[in-house]
Amino acid sequence: MARELKCHVGIGKTVTGEALVADDNFSARYDLDRIKGVFSRPQHALAGQSYVDKILVLNTAKGGVASAWMLHEMVARGIAPKAILFNTANTILAQGAALASMAMCDRFEDGDVTKLIKTGDIVTIYPEEGRVVVGSGDP
Amino acid sequence: MLHGEFGKARQWALEHQIQVGRMFDAQDMVQVSQAHMMADPESIGKAGVAFVEQFAELPESERRVAIPMITDPRGVDLTYYNPLGQTEEMANIERRFIAACQKLGIMMTDTCINYQTIMPPILGDHVAYGDTGVVIYSNSACGARSNFEGGPSALAAGLTGRTPRYGLHLDKNRQATRRYIVRQEPKDLTDWGVLGAVIGRKAGSYWEVPVIDGINRVPTSDEMKHMGAAMASYGSTPLFHIVSITPECRQLSDVGGDRLTAENITQDDLDALREPFGAKGEKVDVVVFAAPQLSLVEMQRVADLCCGKKIHQDTSLLVCTAPSVYVDAQRMGYNEAIESFGGKVLQGTCFYQQYAREIGEANGWKRLLSNSTKIVNILGGYGYLPALASMEDCVASAVAGEIV
Numbered sequence: 384m385a386r387e388l389k390c391h392v393g394i395g396k397t398v399t400g401e402a403l404v405a406d407d408n409f410s411a412r413y414d415l416d417r418i419k420g421v422f423s424r425p426q427h428a429l430a431g432q433s434y435v436d437k438i439l440v441l442n443t444a445k446g447g448v449a450s451a452w453m454l455h456e457m458v459a460r461g462i463a464p465k466a467i468l469f470n471t472a473n474t475i476l477a478q479g480a481a482l483a484s485m486a487m488c489d490r491f492e493d494g495d496v497t498k499l500i501k502t503g504d505i506v507t508i509y510p511e512e513g514r515v516v517v518g519s520g521d522p
Numbered sequence: 523m524l525h526g527e528f529g530k531a532r533q534w535a536l537e538h539q540i541q542v543g544r545m546f547d548a549q550d551m552v553q554v555s556q557a558h559m560m561a562d563p564e565s566i567g568k569a570g571v572a573f574v575e576q577f578a579e580l581p582e583s584e585r586r587v588a589i590p591m592i593t594d595p596r597g598v599d600l601t602y603y604n605p606l607g608q609t610e611e612m613a614n615i616e617r618r619f620i621a622a623c624q625k626l627g628i629m630m631t632d633t634c635i636n637y638q639t640i641m642p643p644i645l646g647d648h649v650a651y652g653d654t655g656v657v658i659y660s661n662s663a664c665g666a667r668s669n670f671e672g673g674p675s676a677l678a679a680g681l682t683g684r685t686p687r688y689g690l691h692l693d694k695n696r697q698a699t700r701r702y703i704v705r706q707e708p709k710d711l712t713d714w715g716v717l718g719a720v721i722g723r724k725a726g727s728y729w730e731v732p733v734i735d736g737i738n739r740v741p742t743s744d745e746m747k748h749m750g751a752a753m754a755s756y757g758s759t760p761l762f763h764i765v766s767i768t769p770e771c772r773q774l775s776d777v778g779g780d781r782l783t784a785e786n787i788t789q790d791d792l793d794a795l796r797e798p799f800g801a802k803g804e805k806v807d808v809v810v811f812a813a814p815q816l817s818l819v820e821m822q823r824v825a826d827l828c829c830g831k832k833i834h835q836d837t838s839l840l841v842c843t844a845p846s847v848y849v850d851a852q853r854m855g856y857n858e859a860i861e862s863f864g865g866k867v868l869q870g871t872c873f874y875q876q877y878a879r880e881i882g883e884a885n886g887w888k889r890l891l892s893n894s895t896k897i898v899n900i901l902g903g904y905g906y907l908p909a910l911a912s913m914e915d916c917v918a919s920a921v922a923g924e925i926v
Contacts, residue, residue, distance in 0.1 A: 391545065392545065393545055394541055394542070394545055411565075412874075412903070413899070413900055413903045414903055416903075423903050424902055425902065426902065443726070443727050443728070443758070444728070444758060445726075445756075445757065445758040447560075447653070447654050447754075447755065447900075448652045448653055448654055448670055448672045448673065449560065449562070449565040449672075449875075450672070451560075451672020451675065452561060452565040452566045452570050452672065452673045453565045455566075455569055455674070456566060456568075456569045456570055458569075459568070460567070471727055471728070471729060472545070473670065473727075473758050474542070474669045474670045474671070475670050477542050477545045477546070478538075478542050478671070478672040478675040479672055481541040481542050482573075482674040487545075
């Protein structure tokens with residue numbers, strides 16, 4: 384049975400993929416080995432895991448402005464997540480998603496999105512409508 | 523503009539701004555006086571260069587930026603990259619990007635300390651700055667108004683002369699949301715960085731605004747720079763206030779801080795932040811002064827510390843500064859003092875933005891020592907073992923070949 388989560392209107396087009404979830408934050412520069420496509424900062428909750436083609440579900444964005452270019456560069460090489468969901472995005476990640484045409488949403492009405500979605504869930508994001516469907520079938 | 527009457531560069535720019543503005547509920551656009559673009563070759567990649575080059579090929583009237591626009595550090599010092607282990611391919615991305623920017627009328631200032639070197643913004647000045655350190659300093663120390671504008675958004679602002687009015691362009695988002703009391707007054711630059719990092723980590727979000735009480739001495743520009751850069755790095759924080767010191771907070775109530783419950787910053791908080799970055803007695807591979815680039819005042823201090831000494835044969839020292847500071851430091855003999863010691867002064871780059879992983883691997887650098895709380899936070903993800911010490915201890919460690 385699918386569940387629908389309401390969030391703020393986001394960036395990008397509708398996309399479906401498998402979730403990779405952690406109660407941790409995100410910076411493309413600080414946290415990733417962008418050549419290998421894995422989380423590389425040892426302290427990160429997802430250290431060692433591949434983010435390629437995943438829908439990342441994380442708490443918030445942190446760190447510098449580089450992520451705004453990096454998402455575009457990662458998408459161009461095909462070693463990128465499909466989308467990112469945050470409890471709270473920052474401006475940089477939103478700008479990066481816009482350039483990269485990557486789906487991104489935040490501010491979920493039902494609480495902490497890193498608790499509402501589990502790793503392995505199949506998730507469909509409708510950024511223009513501000514909703515996310517977890518699981519398959521009609522909610 | 524949206525229909526392309528002003529060319530496809532401005533059309534893209536406005537479309538981009540509308541998308542981002544919609545996500546953050548912007549009601550309209552605000553005119554900005556300057557744009558500052560972060561775009562090092564490692565983050566833009568070939569895809570990013572090609573993206574900017576497509577605009578560089580447009581007719582002049584369609585490609586020129588509409589307002590003064592400057593740049594953050596480059597990733598390759600084109601006068602010194604082979605010895606660092608940077609490749610010709612990296613340098614070529616940089617050359618192509620510089621050529622494209624120049625066709626757009628962008629001034630290649632290559633600095634993250636434009637507020638110390640180029641043109642500091644004015645209280646209330648709406649700007650579109652990239653580089654989190656630049657934004658937090660400009661918002662907090664100068665009272666300017668900028669969101670973190672990543673490279674693409676800064677470029678969009680340069681092309682339209684505007685940015686979506688959301689976030690820190692609005693009065694309501696500049697009020698304090700967290701209140702901290704400092705009990706231990708910071709002494710050196712690293713102390714200020716550690717304090718900034720602790721507050722950034724506690725605040726923990728772009729949308730939190732710390733107000734800090736208990737600082738009785740007006741910090742220097744370099745101290746504010748290290749504090750802000752670390753706070754932004756650890757917390758994604760774009761603005762802070764210091765009671766009686768920063769311009770929007772003559773008193774606590776100016777920013778609504780009197781309504782907030784205060785939290786103490788304790789010695790334990792400061793010690794805990796430093797703890798992962800201690801490594802006394804261990805061999806040090808490279809000492810780095812960067813992040814942010816060094817002001818002329820910092821260059822003089824490093825030069826004084828290096829004067830008459832020699833670096834250990836197994837240790838390297840890199841110092842990153844703005845091109846305009848480099849020229850002054852050259853004239854004043856600071857570069858010579860640092861290079862006679864055995865260090866190298868790089869111009870227009872910043873260490874962590876210049877393929878840090880690749881140059882670390884090429885030179886066998888693992889243990890890195892810096893006085894920048896920001897840089898030690900970043901470089902763990904790049905395969906380094908970063909350690910933190912004061913500027914004096916960094917130079918002493920470079921002499922000893924191990925962390926003193």
